[in-house]
Amino acid sequence: MTSSQPDDDESEEKPKAPEPEDKATEDASEAPAAAFEQAEEATLAPKxxxxxxxxxxxxxxxxxxxxxxxxxxxxxxxxxxxxxxxxxxxxxxxxxxxxxxxxxxxxxxxxxxxxxxxxxxxxxxxxxxxxxxxxxxxxxxxxxxxxxxxxxxxxxxxxxxxxxxxxxxxxxxxxxxxxxxxxNGCTAAHWAAYKGDLTALKLLHYFKADLQALDSAKMLPLHRAVCASQTSVVEFLVEQKSQPQARNHEGKSCIDIAAEKHDVNMQALLKRLEQKKADPFAGGKVEPEDVESGAKETKPKKDGMFKGLMQDKAAHKIFPTFWLVCVSLATFQYIMDIRQMSYEVAPTTAFLFELLVPMSLAVFSFVALGDPGKVPARPPGNSGVEELMKAFDSDAADTNPPDMNRLCTTTWVLKGLRTKYCVQTGACVEEFDHYCVWLNNTIGRGNHRQFVGLAIVEFLAQVMHLRLCLVMASTLVPYQGFTQFTWGVVTGYPLLTMIVLVHCITAPWVFMLTLHQARLVMMNLTTNEMMNMHRLLLWMWDNRCQVSPTREKTYKAEKSIPADPVFGLPCIDCHLQNC
Structure with missing residues (x-):
């Protein structure tokens, strides 16, 4: 008897195919390759x-x-x-x-x-x-x-x-x-004084900072300014009731500190301020820093007589008074000596002179007594400071930042492109041209055209009177020789001779002033801009390098000087239309 046996396909296992050698090699090399890549990646990762x-x-x-x-x-x-x-x-x-x-x-x-x-x-x-x-x-x-x-x-x-x-x-x-x-107990005011930053001190004073605060060494901001030899802020701090005689913890006053540092300039300044404090009518005032004034020198200079006269506001009345006296003498001499005969010898010249004299007096009074274009000072809390703070704290300041230099730290107004603080006037003047001592007034937007007209009328009046004097001298004193004629005029008509000499000196000066103003009008410049041209060009170039391309066109339109100052007929229209 035979027993049943399972089938061959069920009892016997099928042999597996052998793996290829290259795949085995690849699997064996993947592990170290991956580790190498991880190590390399870790090495290349930034620190x-x-x-x-x-x-x-x-x-x-x-x-x-x-x-x-x-x-x-x-x-x-x-x-x-x-x-x-x-x-x-x-x-x-x-x-x-x-x-x-x-x-x-x-x-x-x-x-x-x-x-x-x-x-x-x-x-x-x-x-x-x-x-x-x-x-x-x-x-x-x-x-x-x-x-x-x-x-x-x-x-x-x-x-x-x-x-x-x-x-x-x-x-x-x-x-x-x-x-x-x-x-060290030093506040922001101490640091501003130590750095000699008058603008920062005025801003801090605007926000009611205590300029008499004491630090750990019992030093005022004034002491810190003296320690750093910052003469530019000492006078301002003294005006704000800081006491130069106040003593620190070492018992030293500001004068003692200056003497210890052998600072002769500071000692002279402190003594002068003490004298001014003793004499409240001595005058003088700390004026704001100006971009156009350039770097200020710390060493005091000996002022000349004319500069000292310019700084004395009371003495400014001498110049318009002198002009009025000259006009009065010329008019008196004309009426008393030559008026009657002048209409017989030169009637047209005499008529024009009589017309130009009252005209010049009227224009002189208007320019001297009128408003040159003052910008009213603004009170704290409603001034240019608040406008700048809001402007800086807005997104618009990212693309069009406000110009901090336009803030006047005396009147607290935002100055226009041609607005400048006038020391003599004590106010910001729009389209500031210059300060005229002969008028005892500033020339600006409100009286610039009248000033140019005054120069023209004054020159013509002087020419008319000079011609009358020469014609009448030749009529009144017969000419027999130069020496005899000159001696006869000098001895017979001394007032006429003196007035002729004054005309010969002042008329060319008035004529050059007229030409100068005409040239500036054609160039669309003011006298102030002409005098500070080298500083303005440097400032414009420095700022132009920092202007973004998107603002370059606007910048040129606002701040650049006209590219063609010679053929500047539009500039004349702008001047006449008060643009």
Missing amino acids: SSDIFMLARQQNFPVALKLLEAYPDLWQSTDEDGHSLLHWAALVGNKDFVLAGLGKGLQVDALANNKQTPLMWAVLRDHVPVARLLLDSQAAVGAKDSLGATSMMIAVQHRSYPSILLLMHRGSGIRDRLLADGDK
Whole structure:
């Protein structure tokens, strides 16, 4: 009997096909290749130092691409504890700051010296970045390791727009911002005085900062200014009731500090201020800094007689009085000596002279007593400061930032392109041309055309009277020889001789003045612009290099001098139409 056996296909296993050798080799090599690629990728991954190097080089587009691939690097800091937000704020890259805030970077990230990104933004006066940080609730009153605040840093680096922005955002804690002191107790006013920054001091005084505050060494801002030999701010601080005789913790007054430093100029200034304080009618006043005045010298110069006369406002009345006396003498001599015969010898000239004299007196009175175009001073709280603060704290300032130089720190108005503060007038004058001592008034928008007319009328009147005098002299004294004729005129008509000499001296000067004004009208320039042309051209070139291409056309239209000053007929129309 046979037993059944399973089938062959069920009982026997089918042999497996052998694997190819190349596949086995590939699988064996994949493991070390993958490990090598991972190691190479780890080696090529950027380090935090690479990102900060790109930030220092202002290569933020590349840094952003790397940070997108490696987002963990956003939270890294450099060797001094500065975050990427610090470096972006320092160079004013608003897009990178916005990206960093979106990635969760702390707006008040502290470096090792406890400085915040806001401090770095105001240090370089990057107002758009500072505004963005403040929108993200950056602390305005934060202090670094030395006790300095953002306000102090802005004052130290003359960042006036940042000062206005901080005061606008910190309106609720304005008193604390102004009163905060560093580790030495020095406030922002102390730092402004130490740096010799008159503009910052005036801004701080506008916001009612205490200019008599004492630091840890019991020094006033005046003491700090004397220590730094900053003569430009000493007079202003004394005018604001700072006492030069006040003593610090060492018992030294400002004069003692100046003597200890062997600062002869400062000693002379303090003594002069003491004398002025003793004599309140001595005059003198601290005037605002002017862009057109250039760098001021710290060494006092010996003033000449004419310059001293110009600084004495009471003495300015001598010049118009002298002009009126000359006109009165000429009129008196004409009426008493030659009027009757002049109508027989030269009736047309006599008629024109009698017509031009009252005309010149009328125009003289109008120009001398009229308004040259003064801009009324504005009170604190409703002045150009508030306008600038609102302008700097708006998005429009990113593309069209306001010009801080247009703020007059005496009258607190925003000056136009041709508006200038006049020291003698004590006000800003629109289209300022010059100050005329002969009129004891400023020449500006309100009386410039009348001034040009006065010069023309005055010259014609002098020519008419000079011709009358010469014609009448030849009629009254028969000519027999030059010596005899000259002696006869001098001895017989001394007043006529004196007036002829005055005409010979002043008429050419008035004629040149007329030509000068006509030339400036054709060139569309003012006397002030002509005198400061070298400074204006340098300033325009420096600013043109910083203007973006989108604003270049607008900039040229607003601030450039006409390209063709010779064939300037439109300039004459502009002058006549008071444009």
